[in-house]
Amino acid sequence: MLSANLSAIFYLVSGILFILALRGLSSPETSRQGNFFGILGMIIAITVTFLSVGNFSTGFVVVLIFLLIGGLIGAFIAYKIPMTAMPELVAGFHSLVGLAAVFVAIAAFLNPDAFNLGSPGNIRLGSLIEMSIGAAVGAITFSGSIIAFLKLQGIMSGSPITFKGQHPLNALILISIIVLTYLLCSTQSSNLFWILLAVSFLIGFLLIIPIGGADMPVVISMLNSYSGWAAAGIGFTLENTALIITGALVGSSGAILSYIMCKGMNRSFFNVILGGFGATEQTSSQNKEQRPVKNGNADDAAFLMKNASSVIIVPGYGMAVAQAQHALREMVDTLKKNDIKVSYAIHPVAGRMPGHMNVLLAEANVPYDEVFELEEINNDFANADVAFVIGANDVTNPVAKTDPQSPIYGMPVLDVEKCKSVLFVKRSLSPGYAGIDNDLFYKENTLMLFADAKKMTEDITKNL
Amino acid sequence: MEIDPFIFRLSIFVLSIFIGYYVVWSVTPSLHTPLMSVTNAISSVIIVGAIIAGLAGNSDSIFNTSSIFGFLAISLAAINIFGGFLVTQRMLAMYKKKKKDK
Numbered sequence: 001m002l003s004a005n006l007s008a009i010f011y012l013v014s015g016i017l018f019i020l021a022l023r024g025l026s027s028p029e030t031s032r033q034g035n036f037f038g039i040l041g042m043i044i045a046i047t048v049t050f051l052s053v054g055n056f057s058t059g060f061v062v063v064l065i066f067l068l069i070g071g072l073i074g075a076f077i078a079y080k081i082p083m084t085a086m087p088e089l090v091a092g093f094h095s096l097v098g099l100a101a102v103f104v105a106i107a108a109f110l111n112p113d114a115f116n117l118g119s120p121g122n123i124r125l126g127s128l129i130e131m132s133i134g135a136a137v138g139a140i141t142f143s144g145s146i147i148a149f150l151k152l153q154g155i156m157s158g159s160p161i162t163f164k165g166q167h168p169l170n171a172l173i174l175i176s177i178i179v180l181t182y183l184l185c186s187t188q189s190s191n192l193f194w195i196l197l198a199v200s201f202l203i204g205f206l207l208i209i210p211i212g213g214a215d216m217p218v219v220i221s222m223l224n225s226y227s228g229w230a231a232a233g234i235g236f237t238l239e240n241t242a243l244i245i246t247g248a249l250v251g252s253s254g255a256i257l258s259y260i261m262c263k264g265m266n267r268s269f270f271n272v273i274l275g276g277f278g279a280t281e282q283t284s285s286q287n288k289e290q291r292p293v294k295n296g297n298a299d300d301a302a303f304l305m306k307n308a309s310s311v312i313i314v315p316g317y318g319m320a321v322a323q324a325q326h327a328l329r330e331m332v333d334t335l336k337k338n339d340i341k342v343s344y345a346i347h348p349v350a351g352r353m354p355g356h357m358n359v360l361l362a363e364a365n366v367p368y369d370e371v372f373e374l375e376e377i378n379n380d381f382a383n384a385d386v387a388f389v390i391g392a393n394d395v396t397n398p399v400a401k402t403d404p405q406s407p408i409y410g411m412p413v414l415d416v417e418k419c420k421s422v423l424f425v426k427r428s429l430s431p432g433y434a435g436i437d438n439d440l441f442y443k444e445n446t447l448m449l450f451a452d453a454k455k456m457t458e459d460i461t462k463n464l
Numbered sequence: 465m466e467i468d469p470f471i472f473r474l475s476i477f478v479l480s481i482f483i484g485y486y487v488v489w490s491v492t493p494s495l496h497t498p499l500m501s502v503t504n505a506i507s508s509v510i511i512v513g514a515i516i517a518g519l520a521g522n523s524d525s526i527f528n529t530s531s532i533f534g535f536l537a538i539s540l541a542a543i544n545i546f547g548g549f550l551v552t553q554r555m556l557a558m559y560k561k562k563k564k565d566k
């Protein structure tokens with residue numbers, strides 16, 4: 001049996017390895033090593049726990065069996081999941097962390113002796129508070145992530161669900177959580193503990209339903225953060241350094257990602273959380289008169305690109321939906337053979353979660369040093385000959401810079417219109433999720449290519 | 465006067481938030497998706513609590529309510545640990561630099 005002090009040191013080591021795991025992600029070269037540190041940290045933490053409990057009887061075998069079952073399921077999912085489904089996967093994983101936190105809190109509440117927290121009905125006050133916070137946040141993470149998962153998967157409609165009195169109701173429930181925690185701590189009643197859990201599950205559900213499908217990048221990041229705080233809460237209960245460090249890391253990581261996503265859409269965090277976006281603005285732009293657009297085909301597009309010396313590709317979620325990333329890379333390969341310089345421009349909120357588009361391009365074997373973020377590439381549009389917009393819309397809309405009335409005014413956009421010519425692959429003229437018309441469609445130098453993204457890209461390649 | 469051990473843990477917590485803040489800002493935006501999947505995996509270190517709960521049963525009753533919740537939590541966390549690290553690895557393996565000759 002490992003002494004408490006020695007195991008605490010090992011937990012510290014695994015906490016540090018987790019920090020290094022995140023640190024490794026500062027560049028793709030060091031990232032694989034970082035992931036290895038993470039795995040090592042996890043192995044140390046689990047081994048130390050077994051050694052410190054020191055119980056290698058039948059219970060140990062059962063624990064190993066459950067560990068193995070989970071591990072096999074996890075490994076199976078990890079190898080099977082398509083990269084386009086990454087947002088759903090991450091949302092699903094968040095829900096599991098949340099539920100695991102709830103289960104650990106329940107186990108600790110029912111059997112506090114095992115965790116040195118006192119005895120049932122007489123749990124130390126500090127531990128009980130920490131436990132309640134961990135359980136409540138875990139429950140919110142669970143039910144919130146389930147809703148996010150269902151919305152991303154398309155099982156549930158992505159449109160925001162709002163009803164009258166929603167915000168007061170949510171506020172009321174949040175207050176009741178605080179009151180319940182207080183009552184639980186003063187009475188130690190197990191009924192209150194169950195009610196607290198039920199109410200927390202409910203609020204997680206209610207908090208996410210009013211948020212529209214297009215805001216899911218923020219929601220996923222936010223739930224990422226919650227799962228961290230839940231882990232930290234449990235970490236305090238268990239007096240476990242590894243868990244406290246990890247919880248804090250994950251919590252701040254998710255918070256930063258939410259901030260980056262909100263900034264990418266020029267919306268405040270509260271604006272996103274309070275929800276309902278995408279439902280209200282839609283009506284204002286519908287009754288605009290039709291303006292003429294220039295309509296082109298694959299032949300025209302190929303001609304333009306062949307005569308260009310530099311091309312910038314602007315991919316959006318539509319590209320992923322059409323599964324056009326491989327066709328796109330083939331087109332780019334052909335262009336490069338003709339000595340045309342090609343780069344990719346990624347908007348922060350392209351795709352459905354932070355960095356999603358980069359993963360999809362990486363999967364299609366696009367080298368990561370050809371892929372640029374908005375700030376890195378925005379000045380290059382003025383010098384480029386052709387911008388090829390595929391599956392993106394709102395993130396290129398110049399209205400964000402010119403029209404203070406527009407709902408997306410102030411959102412950072414890619415300066416696509418500064419290119420000599422713009423090729424816009426799209427199924428129809430329909431507006432993007434923000435429900436506003438894109439001025440870019442009607443510009444003199446824009447050629448609209450109305451087709452499925454994948455088919456159009458393949459046709460262009462044939463014509464090159 | 466003695467300092468409550470809680471204060472030490474709180475200090476670790478607060479300092480870790482700061483570490484997290486600076487480390488995460490240095491993560492390149494192109495790796496934000498792997499960042500989320502790896503944070504998912506490491507937050508499942510909550511499995512240590514689940515293992516303690518799972519092992520707490522005595523030899524006559526391995527399956528009491530508390531340890532059953534522990535066992536379930538072990539499986540949930542294990543899905544995340546294996547799934548999270550492996551999917552991260554799978555993604556990171558795809559990030560390649562430009563090849564000069566083809």
